[in-house]
Amino acid sequence: MPSSTPARRVLIVDDEADLCELLEITLSRMGLQTRAVGSVAAARAQLAEQAFDFCITDMRLPDGSGLDLVHHLHGHYPDLPVAVITAHGNTELAVESLKAGAFDFVSKPVDLSVLRRLVHDALALCPQGAAPDTEDPTLLGTHPSMVALRALVQRLGRSQAPVHISGESGTGKELVARQIHRCSARAKAPFVPVNCGAIPPDLMESEFFGHLKGAFTGAVRDKAGFFQxxxxxxxxxxxxxxxxxxxxxxxxxxxxxxxxxPVGAELEQPVNVRIISATHQRLDEAVQRGHFRQDLYYRLNVIEVHAPALRDHAQDIPALVEHGLALLTARHGLPQVPAVTRAALDALCAYPFPGNVRELENILERALTLSDGGAIDAHDLQLRPATLSARAAPTATKPEPEAMVAEDASLGDQVEAIERRAIVDALQRARFNKTRAAALLGMSFRALRYRIKKLKIDA
Structure with a gap:
């Protein structure tokens, strides 16, 4: 018995008759209805007459640019995914189209397998007859910055554009990345997180791209990389x-x-992945210092998302505490979620949280362990006294307490203060991974361990 579900409709916008015919044949074989037009004006007229599930447009059109159509769709039909066809190698236009709101792009000459995969992913964004899911159970908070973040995550789920997430350590950048993935057409495919700072340099190519058996000493079998x-x-x-x-x-x-x-292979393999990157550092400053390639920066930072520091939306702390304690209670198999006294909640709301949400999770877990089980009080939190009165995290230019010495201090004391500050800074940047901190300082692990002990640094 034939299905009563109508076929999905695709609008093709291109003034080349041969390419339009090729696209129509390809898409019709996928069970899709197509309508081809040759200009921006004709596309707008078709959009006003009937609803479409997907649009694909050439970049060059007789009465304008494909970007004009992308902007029109983004403003008037935000739920309609649109892909653009660009000239081969024109990376700048491709990136510009993604920034304008395009779902993805395909280069000429059109690879039909790539096109079919792109259309499949676009139509999977919102299954026929289903309403888009706008609920986000993970990014909690009513502060305007969190409301805006959730809205942006939903929009990014309807795109294939590379995303770069900035923000301090502990702000939940991976959580944001996972939510973008869950909102996208790729939700049923793998989400593969990679800590780029934890991979030895000599193994990076193999880890990212894989290797073949016998490619190097120790390669006893074929191995897939992160991309695969x-x-x-x-x-x-x-x-x-x-x-x-x-x-x-x-x-x-x-x-x-x-x-x-892959390492040891002669031919390249096509891959279909979306890239989301993150760092607690300022990538633009790393580019200026020559530590990060400018062309890669523009490739990764097509759309930037900022994960706000917890102190910037402190009004959300009570809700985060309630949610965090519920999760911890379930994880530890406790009979009920403990109450939090007003004194404890006031102390948390006044705390600057230099470690952000990750630090809040650690504090709650510690408090849950130390409390009597009935309620969590302020003394159970064990907040650091040195920062209790501070309402904001120390800036990068403010000298650390351990680096401050008296004006009449000896040269040796001054040198030790500078050295202590450099080591503490490296430890913080490396998230207290001493091996990485030693690499940042250009010294061996044993040398760093000796200096930490000699300078009595609490690492």
């Missing part, structure tokens, strides 16, 4: 600023060509 593991899904590059320059070049090529070559 994330096929069809999302690859999350955390702390991307820590990538060495040599690896940045290889990553850039993989993103531009959408192909990777």
């Amino acid at each position: 593991a994330a096929e069809g899904g999302t690859l999350f590059l955390d702390e991307v600023a820590d990538l060495p320059l040599a690896m940045q070049v290889k990553l850039l090529r993989a993103l531009q060509e959408r192909q990777v070559r």
Whole structure:
């Protein structure tokens, strides 16, 4: 018995008759209805007459640019995914279209397998007859910054554009990335998180792109890389600023060509992944210092998302405390969620949280352990006294207490203060991973351990 569900409709906007015919044949074989027009004006007229499920447009049109149509769709039909056809190698126009709100792009000459996959992903964004899901159970908060963040995450779920998430350590950048993935057409495919700062430099190419058996000493079998593991899904590059320059070049090529070559292989393999990156550092400043390639920066930072620091939306702390305690209670198998006294809640709301949401989670877990089980009081939190009175985290230019010495201090004391400050800064940047901190300081792990002990640094 034939299905009563009407076929999905696709609007094709291109003034080349041969390409339109090719697209119509390809899409009709996918069970889709098509309507082809040759100008921006004709496309607008069709959109006003009937509803479409997907639109694909050429960049060059007789009466305007494909970008004009993308902007029109983004403003008047925000739920309609649109892809653009760009000239081969025109990365700038492709990136510009993604920034304008395009779902994705395909280069000429059109690879039909890539086109079919793109259309499939676009139509999967909102299954026929289903309403888009706008509920977000993970990014809690009523502060305007969190409301705006949730709205942006929903919009980004309807795109394939690379996203870069900025924000301090502990603000939940990976949580934002996972939510973008869950809102996208790739939700049923893998989400592969990678900590770029935790991979030894000599293993990076193999870890990212995979290798063949016998490619190097110790390669006893074929191994898939991160790109292959994330096929069809999302690859999350955390702390991307820590990538060495040599690896940045290889990553850039993989993103531009959408192909990777495993170590030891002669041919490249096509990959279909969406890239979301994050770092607590300022990537633009890393570019200025020469530590990060400018071309890769523009490729990754097509759309930037900022994860706000917890102190900037402190009004959400009570809700986060309630949610966090509920999760911890379930994890530890406790009979009920403990109450939080007013004194404890006031102390948390006054605390600057230099470690952001991650620090709040640690504080709550500690308090849950130390409390008598009935209620959590202020003394159970064990907040750090040195920062209790501060309402904001110390700025980068403010000297750390351990680096401040008297004006008449000896030269040795002054040198030790400077050295202590440099080590503390490196430990914080490396999230207290001493191996990474030693690499940042250009010294061996043993040397760093000796200096930490000698200078009596609490690491």
